[in-house]
Amino acid sequence: MRIFTAALATETNTFSPISVDKRSFEASLHVGPGQHPATPTLCTAPITVGREVTAQLGWTLIEGSASWADPGGLINRATYEELRDEILAELSAAMPVNGVVLGLHGAMVASGYDDPEGDLLSRVRDIVGNDILICAELDPHSHLTAKRVAAADFFVAFKHFPHVDFVDRARDLWAMTVDAIKGETAPVMSTFDCRMIDIFPTSKEPMSSFVEKIKQIEQADPKVLSISVIHGFMAADVPEMGTKIIVVTDGDQSKGDALAEELGRELFAMRGTFMVEQVDPATAVSLALSAEQGPVVIADMWDNPGGGTAGDATVLLAELIARGVTDVAVGTIWDPIAVQICFAAGEGAEIMLRFGAKSAPETGHPIDKKVRIVKVVSDAQMRFGASWAPFGDAVWITFDGIDVILNSTRAQSFDPSLFSAMGIDPLSRKILLIKSTNHFYDSFSKIASQIIYCAAGRPYPNDPSTTPYVKAPCTIWPIMEDPFAL
Known part of the structure; x- marks a missing residue:
């Protein structure tokens, strides 16, 4: 058997001012056929797992880029088309194949393309024909469009957020x-539109129990091959934005349709109850100061580079400075220019430095301080589960009892190794200020005495009821109170 695999992935916040071109991919991962490292990134595990599976079976794996x-x-149009066409050319050269297994994200948007994954998958289908299996792994923070459902045989999405x-x-x-390729099953995919958009951390109730429930259904019913919740991605203004359910059954479309609707309506009934409690910056700092021991983790939820923001907001840092708080480590503030200046000055230098708050409104004001470097x-990395996440050339600066990591490659704060990679012991600080919505939870919860979720400004469009969508459906909750009443 000959199986083709490749990956093309990013998550697009259409409200973000940070344009994505080929250099953005090269800074994170852009490798040719057969050159993928042994460790996967978030959306390339189908390649590394595929190596193991096909080797055990004696099948041939043809790797694309x-x-x-x-x-x-938004992704630069020429960049998307170049990366897409690389994969399509590699697939054409690999023909004939018995299957195509892709690593996608599901929330890409490029200039001129509201649905790049649907575009890619439909072109893959045109190449291989109707009888060849096509499937992909998706991030749940994606868009389940009709075009991609029509082109693929099935999708499997991560079940957990954080995506461990x-x-x-x-x-x-x-x-x-x-x-499926052996003929032992005949997967068919059912979907249901929950007519809502929300954020669903699986590290707390009620979503943790909902995920356990769908796992139990998969284990108990041999006809149910897979269940996925597509959370949706509220920071994308696209026509099919929203929460969806996928059920893949072994040849039983009606069973899958009924189960998808049952689960989707159950999820809708719990709307508005999933997200953690959020406090304002002043309250967050007060709560951290009142803690008897550290480290207290303050999560700057909405300046999360993992959601497409710059990660350079200074609202919380300014609050800490104004109140004279010390024994703080901040990871990170994205400022490539400040990093370049510090690299030029060198370790041990003391310089006047302006950093942060350059990218967009509602990110605070730049910080002006005399800092010690x-x-x-160079090329710093932190852990993220089984993977490594680069955060580029980075600098540890200190001033007034506060340590700050400045980075040149945008990355959210996945893991305490963010600090240790720079020489900072995260356990030695009373307060750790990080930038992440929930991906940090799995690792930071292991060391934190307390976790405080803070809503500081709106660099990320986190309230769909007031977000100025143009293309997104208006017939979903919370934009409409009860879309099922239509």
Whole structure:
């Protein structure tokens, strides 16, 4: 058997000012056929898992290119078309194949393309024909469009947010692929539109129990091959934005349709109850100061580069400075120019530095301080589950009892190794200020005495009821109170 695999992924915040071009992919991951490293990125696990599976079966794996960019704004049109056409040319050269297994994200948007994944998948279908299996792994923060559903046989999405299970779900995807190609199953995909958009952290109730429920259904019913919740991505103004359910059954469309609707309506009934409590910056700092021991983690939720923002907001840092708080480590503030200046000055130098708050409104004001440059690190990385996340050339600066990591490649704060990579012991600080909505939880919860979720400004459009959408559907909650009453 001959299986083709490739990956093309990023998450697009259409409201973000950070345009994404080929350099953005090259800064994160852009490798040619067969050159993917042994460790997967968030959306390339189908390649690394595919190597293991096909080697065990004695099948031939034909690898195409793999490209991943950290989330940002619209992808440059020429960049998307170049990366897409690379994969299509590689697939054409690999023909004939028995299957196509892709690593996608599901929330890409490019200039001129509201649905790049649908565009890619439909072109893949045109190449391989109607009888060849096509499947993909998706991030749940994606858009399940009719075009991509029509082009693919099935999708498997990560079940957890934080996305600690992307390798496990790639294994599920490959297991389903193998069974289908061997003729042991006949996967059919059912979907249901929940007519809502929300944020669904699986690290708390009620979503943690909902995920356990769908896992139990998969285990108990041999006809149910996979269940995925497409959370949707509210920072994208696209026509099919919203929460969806996918059920893949073994040849039982009616069963899958009924189960998808049952689960989707159950999810809709819990709308508005999923998100954690959020406090304002002043309250966040007061709560951290009142804690008996550290480290207290303050999550700057909405300046999250993982959602396409710049990650350079200074609202919370300014609050800490104004109140004279010390024993704080901040990871990170994105400022490539400040990093360049610090690299030029060198470790040990003391300089006047302006940093932060350059990207967009509602990110605060630049910080002006005399800082000491403690450490500079080229091509810094932190852990993210089974993967590594680059945050580029980075600098540890210190002033007034506050340590700040400045970085040149946007990345959210996945793991405490963000600090240790720069020489900062995260356990030694009373307060850790990080930028992430929930991906940080799995790792930081292991060391935190307390976690405080803070809503500081709106660099990320986090309230769909007031977000100025143009293309997104208005017939979903919370834009409409009860879309099912229509």
